[in-house]
Amino acid sequence: MDTQTHVASSSDISDQRSLLTTFVLCGAAFMAMIDVFIVNVAFRRIGAEFPQASFADLSWILNGYTIVYAALLIPFGGLADKWGRKRAFLTGLTIFTLASVGCALSGAMWSLILSRVLQAAGAAMLTPSSLGLILTVLPAQKRAGAVKIWATTSALAAAVGPALGGVLAEYSWRWVFIINLPVGVIAGIAAALLIPTIQPASVSTRNLDLFGALLAAIAVGSLSLAVVGHEQSTTSQIIAYYVLAILTAAWLVRRILFHQAPIVDPDLFRVSTFTWANITIILFCTAFAAMFLSVAIWLQTVAGLSLIETGFAIVPGPVCVPIAAYFVQKFASTASPRVLVIVGNAIFAVAALSLAFMASIAPRYSIDIMPAWMLVGIGIGIAMPTMIGSASRDLPANMTATGSAVVNTSRQLGYVLGVALLVAVTGSLSLAPNQALHAFQTSWQLIALGAALSALTALGMRRTA
Template identity: 35%
Template sequence: MSGNGPRRVMSIAVILTGVFISAVDMLIVNIAFPSMKESFPTASLTGLSWVMSAYAITFAALLLPSGRWADRSGTKRVFLLGLALFTLASAVCAAAPSLEVLVATRAVQGVGAALMAPSSLGLLLGLFPPERRGIAIGLWTAVGGVGSAAALPLGGLLAEVDWRWVFVVNLPLGIAAVLIGAWSLPRSATEDGPVPDLLGIAVLAASVAAVVATITQGETWGWGSAQVVGLSLAGAIGLLWTVRRAQSHPAPVLEPALLKVRTVALGNVATGFFFMGVGAMAISTILFLTQVWRHSTLRGALEIAPGPVMAALFAVPSGILAVRVGVHLVGLVGASAFAAGGIWWTYALDGTPDFPAHFLPGSIIGGIGFGVILPALAAASTLSLPPERVATGTGMASMSRQIGMALGVAVVAVVLTDTPDLSSFRASFMVMAGAGLLSGLALFAIGPVRRPAGTGADTSADHLPHAATR
């Protein structure tokens, strides 16, 4: 779709709405944990953590297959289906009568988000000329940052009334976006292709769930118990089986050809580590403010908000800079700043509430790092790919993101336990810092990346590893 007409503007708005509500919904549940605890008084912190983890696991398992499906069946169709499912699941989450129903429905909501994520960037890139792809990536990540920023104060405000409203807020936006998108979004070329590996999807989701359950329940069950050992083995065997199956299946849940692209492989490693740190940060900050400093949920949400706001402000210029200067340099700077925020909180925070001097600097520094590294992660995962594989590449990166998030939440749920003290929070912030630094080192290892494929190079799928190897 060319030009700057109202239909193009509406298309961009619809796509970014999907990005916005999926970003809001990942973090808004963190702020609602204290309110959820009141509705489900027998639930432990590890039990509540599954409200995030169930979403992340199904999101992760379905991202790459949905990216392949978007490439082959049309990004518009897949995006609208995902948006509709996400909106419907939000309504059911809002009405959930028990924690078990809420967790199960969050898993369904993750399916909808997984269908949206890779197709959203593919659709957005199609609305911009090739020379402005960096702006499109920056805009995509910036809106995600705005969603993260809005999630905290909005979630705090809604949770003060009832945690169910954090899901109700998705309904008007989702319904409007589906109706407008059906009219405005451009139709994309479709290809016949093999059916996605449904068995591989199920095994991957079950394997990640087993690993997360091992981490979250290890202390309760005993690290040497039969349950923990059995789940650990099941998770490891399932992951190995998934990798082996991907070598021969025509539409695997993991795509070996993409992992032969050096930037894509290292970009996914960096993404997994970084969002492990984000998961640690997301849980630790709100619980510290509400349990150690005894601030209200709304006040804690407002105190966290400056970090995501800084991320949103830095995302677009960093996206342009990452394309021009290199993801390895921009990514290392962003990761270092994010880690510095975690280190600041580790040593500056204590039992005496002092938001301007002790909490705010870490939030600003970490938020800047968040905004700087996000476009670098997205660029590392897509810029070396031919245009017809962007949705698939985005799906793989988002899968790494969700797996990292689930693992980070699981680790911190164990570190904090149900009655965390100051030392356990400091350990959680060090998890955030360490994961951030590992992410930056993985991006730096990429080195300079050549210009995006699609400018005269062979971009066929059969030659993918040769078309973009750095």
């Protein structure tokens, strides 16, 4: 029996309410995104308060969040489609906000890691449901612009997060979590009042495939453990993680193809643009994650900037992302999505090669780093919103939350792979200047290759008539 009542349709929403609804949904997604960048900056301060914890223990503050978030996006996206997107959004927002308070109050490493895991679970529920609401609640003519705004929230979070994290961490690392409380409360109240409860007639009332959800979580989680756990795990453990990921992924694919009510409808992957966009997103986000972390490390270890200086030095690149996205929306909204993605990736690749070419053991930020870094932001601003918007644009209404969860899982897998590959190439944060120069030049060349491959796969993103 259907548990959700149709209260309103998207056509009932006024322009002013559409704007406020977009702001609330994107604001909540922004809160979940910025938390990742803030915690990265505060990482060393957290470690100083828990001196008994090893580096491997501390890494779970970051890795535990990433793994759980990536593992739960698809099952929670399916839950949102089944349970109701507004209900899932409010539940996820509540969990995330309360878990943030738990992080701030943690007096032991285990409680901090547990709270981070709960944060990830809340974020995994609110992220796909927020995009699903944009694609179903807003009037049709407002959706494309709202999706691009939603897609640029991660870039804005990357711009604001490091600087804000540096400032907050100067007082206490606990403030990086406390700040989520007022934002979460305000967003929750606004969402409850603004967002109508809509149950599209086409939404299935079938039971959620819980076993399929478990397989998805195990597959993504074990793959993430294999990639990020190379410093904490033995070779045999890493092999075991890969084997488990392959076996559960194969089982999941079989279940998706043949089960009566799979966690991910196979019809999703019959949408050509959706499939190619996800492949492109994985490659792109692998390059993006490696680039962001490499520049942050380069600024601190080679350029010799302080924590706060690094945070503000990072800002120009991400600031260029929403600016580029705005101009694309204003002047190139009718251009072919694959052309925009190819152009954006090409700019990204050129910028990465420029960083490699200009690198030296005595880098000058304003000459050797900032111009190429801003060019990276322009490329990302052109490519990323277009990829995400294209992936979800042609999906039927009853698959939007699940589809957006698949898209976001692709992004998270790319982020995990990018960080892991960067660490594998650089090897250590304590390198001699010449060794660091060679390692980062190699990293930026590989990042350029990743962006080029992303441009190549974008050829499959064809506009649907």
